[in-house]
Amino acid sequence: MSTRRTFIRQTGALGALGMLGTPTLAGSGFRESPQSASSSSRWPDGSRLVVSVSMQFESGGQPDNAESPFPQNMLPGFRDLPAATWYEYGYQEGIPRMLDNWDELGIKVTSHMVGAAVLKNPDLAKEIVTRGHEAAAHGMNWRSQYSMTYPEEKAFVREGADAIRKVTGFNPVGYNANWLRRGDNTLKILKELGFKYHIDDLSRDEPFITRVEGQNFAVVPYTLRCNDILLIEGKNFSADQFAQQVRAEFDQFYKEGATRRRQLSISFHDRIGGTPQMVKVTHDLIRYMQQHEGVTFKRKDEIAEVILSEP
Structure with missing residues (x-):
């Protein structure tokens, strides 16, 4: 049986799609670039x-009586x-345990940091x-930004990044909105503030480029399936x-990676992924992955640099 990709090539559907042009997303301030639709590329x-x-x-950084x-x-x-102590576990035990695990495994990760949490610890x-x-x-903090005015949202994003x-002395170039819920102005604001990528997108299993105010901006997709x-x-x-x-x-x-670019995202939260049983199974899981030839672990800023540097 032929694959979907073979079928598309044989029927010329790919060429027909190209004739349609690239859609502009109304009210979003960005549009997808033609190269973002390609799924056949490999990691360079x-x-x-x-x-x-x-x-x-x-x-x-959570509000009182958070979920x-x-x-x-x-x-x-x-x-x-009691709920407050559940969150406290995240910075008292969870992140320190995960940091030791990453060191033992020899991998580097991306930590999405709430500004108020950074200032507290x-x-x-x-x-x-x-x-x-x-x-x-x-x-x-944990406020939802999609309903903010443009000036409010810009100040909110800037304040968190400044913290x-x-x-830390680290200049953040990646962004994650609360529960991924960005607003119509978010990407434009991120671009104005010097960010290079965001993760609030579930549409693909590989990074891609979008256009924001006429310039390239990277999307490094997030996950709910492995969260x-x-x-x-x-x-x-x-x-x-x-x-x-x-x-x-x-x-x-890994099977699909033989012919196309694939990115596996896994997400851990300080008070959940840092528990003993989760760190143990995560350790075993990543050791399993590392036994496979051609598997690499990258921070999200590294992934963004890869696709932003491509023609």
Whole structure:
């Protein structure tokens, strides 16, 4: 049986698509470039599959009574103290444990940092960068920015990035909105503030280029399928079930990687992915991946540089 790609080539559908031109997305301030539609390219460094790990640094920046495993039944005017300790676990235990795991595995990750969390735990934020990981921006706090006015949103993004820059000395070039919910102005604001990429996109399994104000801007897709907050907290997966799902995704991507560019994204949150059982299964999972020829681990700023440097 021929593959979908072979079928498209044989029927000339690819050429027909090219005649349609590239669509402009109304109200978004950007459009896809022609080269972003290509799925047949390979990684220029010869990688068969690139794995990109996210480590969300959010705890300490959450509002009072933020969503937690505890029932959302607190009376008005009271603070959910046990829930606050659940978040505290993220910076007391979770991130330090994950950092040791990344070192032992010999990989570097991207840490999406909430500005308020960085200011509350500056030494930990600095340690993440000192140990060779990328600091990416994740807003100043947990506010949703899609409903902000243009000036409000720009100040919000700038404040969060400035907190990272001031504390760690790292200049963030990547961005992740709260629950990926950017607004119509977000990409234009990111471009104006010197960012190079964002991750708030689930449309593809490879990075691509979009046009923002007439210039190239990178999209390094995120994941919900391999995301601990969705699977562990949202769907009550066990650590083993999480690892099984990610491994299945890896196996399929590795197969596809023989003929096309593939990126496997995995996301861990400080108070979830940093628990002992999650770190253990993650260690075993990544060792499994490292046994496969042509698998490389890249930070998201590295991935963005790869595709921005291509013709």
